[in-house]
Amino acid sequence: MDIVGPDIAGLWDAEPGWLNTASYGLPPKPAWEALQAVLADWRSGATSWEPWDESTTRTRAAFARLVGADVADVFVGSTVSAAVAPIAAAIPDGAQVLTDDVEFTSNVFPWQVHADRGVELIAVPGDQLLSEIKPGIDVVAVSAVQSSTGAVLDLAAVVAASKQVGASVVIDASQAAGWHPITVDGVDALIAHTYKWLMAPRGATVGYLSPRLQERCRPSAAGWYAARDVHGSYYGPVMDLDPGARKFDQSPAWFSFVGAAPALELVEQIGVETINRHNLALANAFRAGLGLPPSNSAIVSTSLPGAQKAFDTAGIRAAVRDGKLRASFHIYSTNDDVQLALEALKPLL
Numbered sequence: 001m002d003i004v005g006p007d008i009a010g011l012w013d014a015e016p017g018w019l020n021t022a023s024y025g026l027p028p029k030p031a032w033e034a035l036q037a038v039l040a041d042w043r044s045g046a047t048s049w050e051p052w053d054e055s056t057t058r059t060r061a062a063f064a065r066l067v068g069a070d071v072a073d074v075f076v077g078s079t080v081s082a083a084v085a086p087i088a089a090a091i092p093d094g095a096q097v098l099t100d101d102v103e104f105t106s107n108v109f110p111w112q113v114h115a116d117r118g119v120e121l122i123a124v125p126g127d128q129l130l131s132e133i134k135p136g137i138d139v140v141a142v143s144a145v146q147s148s149t150g151a152v153l154d155l156a157a158v159v160a161a162s163k164q165v166g167a168s169v170v171i172d173a174s175q176a177a178g179w180h181p182i183t184v185d186g187v188d189a190l191i192a193h194t195y196k197w198l199m200a201p202r203g204a205t206v207g208y209l210s211p212r213l214q215e216r217c218r219p220s221a222a223g224w225y226a227a228r229d230v231h232g233s234y235y236g237p238v239m240d241l242d243p244g245a246r247k248f249d250q251s252p253a254w255f256s257f258v259g260a261a262p263a264l265e266l267v268e269q270i271g272v273e274t275i276n277r278h279n280l281a282l283a284n285a286f287r288a289g290l291g292l293p294p295s296n297s298a299i300v301s302t303s304l305p306g307a308q309k310a311f312d313t314a315g316i317r318a319a320v321r322d323g324k325l326r327a328s329f330h331i332y333s334t335n336d337d338v339q340l341a342l343e344a345l346k347p348l349l
Contacts, residue, residue, distance in 0.1 A: 003274060003277050003278035003281060004270070004274070004278055004331060008270060008331070009332065009334070011028045011029050011030070011266070011332075012026055012027075012028055012029070012331075012332035013026075013029070014026050014332040014333075016315075016334075016336060016337060016340060017314065017315050017316040017317055017337060017340055017341070018317050018332070018333070018337070019316060019317060019318045019327040019328060019329065019333065019337060019341060020317050020318050020319050020326075020327075020328060021196060021197060021298075021328045021329070021330040021333075022147060022150075022175060022196060022299050022319065022326060022328035023196070023319055023328075024195050024196060024202065025178070025195060025196050025197055025198065025199035025200070025263075025330060026199060026330075026332055027199055027200070027201070027259060027263060028199060028262070028263055028266050030262035030263075030265075030266060031199065031200065031201075031259045031260070031261075031262045031263040031266070032259070034055075034258050034259060034261070034262050035201065035255060035258055035259040038052055038254070038255060038258045039255065042255075049254060052254040052255070052257075052258055053252065053254060053257075055254070055257040055258045055259075055260065055261040056076055056252045056254075056257040056261075058261035058264075058265065059076065059194070059200075059204060059206060059257050059260045059261045059264055060074050060075075060076055060206065062261065062264035062265050062267075062268060063177075063192070063194075063206040063264060064208075065268060066177065066264065066267065066268060066272065067173075067177070067182060067183050067184050067190060067208060068183035068184055068185065069183075069184045069190075069208045072244035072245065072246075073184075073208055073209055073210065073211065073214070073244060073245045074206060074207065074208055074209075074245055075206070075207055075209060075245040075246060075247075075248040075249050076204070076205065076206055076207075076249050076250065076252050076257070077205040077206075077207070077248075077249065077250040077252075078203055078204075078205055078250055078252075078253060078256075079106065079193065079205055080104075080106040080107065080172055080174060080191050080192075080193050080205060081105075081106040081107075081109060081110050082205075082221070082250065083189075083191045083205055083207045083248075084106065084107055084110040084111075084141070084170065084172075084189075084191065085110045085220075085221075086217045086218060086219060086220055086221070086248060087110075087168075087170060087188075087189055087209075087213060087217055088110040088111045088113070088114055088119075089114070089217070089218065089220065090213075090216045090217040090218065091111075091114070091119060091138060091139060092138070093117045093118045093119070094117075094118035094119070094120075095118075095119050095120070095138040095139065096119075096120050096122060096136055096137050096138050096139075097111045097119065097120070097121050097122065097137075097138065097139040097140075097141055098122050098124070098129065098132055098133060098137045098139070098140050098141070098142075098167070099111075099121060099122070099123050099124075099140075099141045099142055100123065100124070100125070100126045100129055100142050100143070100146060101123040101124055101125055101126075102126070102146055102147075102148045102149060102322065103123070103141070103142060103143060103146070103172075104143060104146075104147045104148075104172065104174075106172065106174075107141050107142070107143065107170070107172040108121065108123075108141075111139070111141060122137075126146065126149070126151050126153075129142065129153075129158070130154070130157055130158060130161055133158065133161040133162055133164075133165060133167060134165060135165050136165075137162075137165055137167045138166075138167055138168065139167055139168045139169075139170060140158060140162050140167050140168070140169050140170070141170040141172075142158070142170075142171065142172070143171070143172040143173070143174070143175060143176070144171050144172070144173045144175070144176035144177075144180065144182055144190075145173075145175040145176040145180055145297065145299065146175065146299075147174075147175050147299075147321065148301065148321040148322040148324070148326070149299075149301045149322075149324075150175075150295070150297035150298070150299025150300060150301050150326070150328075151297065152176075152180065152296050152297050153171075155171070155182065155187070156186075159185070159186035159187060160186075163186065168188040168189075168213070169186065169187045169188050169189075170187075170188060170189040170191075171187050171189065171190045171191070172191055172192070173190050173191065173192040174191075174192045174193045174196055174197075175196060175197065175299070176192070176197070177192040177194075177197060177198055178194075178196070178197030178198040178199065178267050178272070178275070178330075179197045179272065179275045179276055179279050179298050179330060179331075180197075180272070180276060180298070181272050181273060181276060184208045184210075187208070187210070188209075188210045188212065188213045189207060189208060189209050189210065189213055190207060190208045191205065191206075191207035191208075192205065192206060192207065193205045194206060194260045194263070194264065197298075197330060198260070198263055198264055198267060199263045199266075199267075199330075200256065200257075200259050200260035200263045200264070201255065201256040201259040201260065202256065203253040203255075203256030204252070204253065204256040204257045204259070204260040206260075207245075208245070209245045209248060214244065214245055214247075214248075217248070219241060219247045219248050221248075221250055222239070222241055222247060222248075223250070223251055224251065225249045225250070225251040225252065226241050226242060226246060226247045226248065226249045227239070227240055227241055227242065228240045228241060228242050228243070270331065275330070275331050276298075278331055278333075279298035279329045279330055279331070279333070280295075280296065280297075280298060282298075282329040282333050282334075282335065282337070282338050283295065283297065283298050283299070283300050283327075283328075283329045285335065285338045286300055286327060286329070286338045286341060286342065287300055289338070289342040289345075290302060290304070290342075290345070290349065291349065298328055298329050298330065299326060299327070299328045300325075300326070300327045300328070300329075301321070301322075301324045301325070301326045302324060302325055303323070303324050303325070304325050304345065304348055305348070306348050307325040307345055307348060308320050308325060310344045310345055310347070310348060311325075311341070311344055311345075313344070314340065314341075314343070314344035316340060316341055316344055318341075327341060
């Protein structure tokens, strides 16, 4: 059942019963150890900050490779909503934005705050999204994998339909990057917070912006870190921003990126396809035990009254989202975790 060998599995210290990566991922040992080392340096003032910031460069490059982007088109920040904000600010008055009716609000509120200038958010059930990409839609803003349901977006179909009507495609990949193969082909923006399936500390967001969007959007949060010469931009009114996506950088939370760089590089080393097979094998074994058909998602969402209490009693850490039990399986999850969860739920089935 388990796809990965002991050499890979040994890179985590997961306690049995952790089935909540959709809330936050567990750090691999290289990420944890790197973070402990810099925290020790910080405590004693052993070094300047520049060595820590090298991790931001490594994270940017690793994400670019993972999603097939040019590194010049990748920016860094702290949250998905802050990354979406300049894109939303650039759409014209009266624009129509299409999204899923269970879309996580980081990719909803940044559009809705422009309602005063006529921007309309249209939210439809996920199974209707594709058919609602019609003339008049200016932006399709949706998650590659839905947080609440685990539904996996047919991204290629969404891109094709959006191109036909001239709509931009803005993808929140926070629940996809790290386990679900995804590239930036055809999309205008693809943004991911790394603290879930990419297993980094919270506070490190990475994203792709197409050259077309880079031209249309104003880098309204630009600061010293968005400059062409970072170390020459600390003071004064002379602004020379980076010509690429780096002009949308937010000054990074150093320690978050210190943990992110080795975590993303490890995902590369193991391979997203390998992680995908492992996660789906476990998720579908769990689904089979619940009497559910197989799926293409590492997130299992189901209505089962009493499930949360049964999990709590058994020491299994999962989540309830939108009134449903949500269990999520990642590279450190095992068949033992599946059996432990099914045993806990057995009296309810």
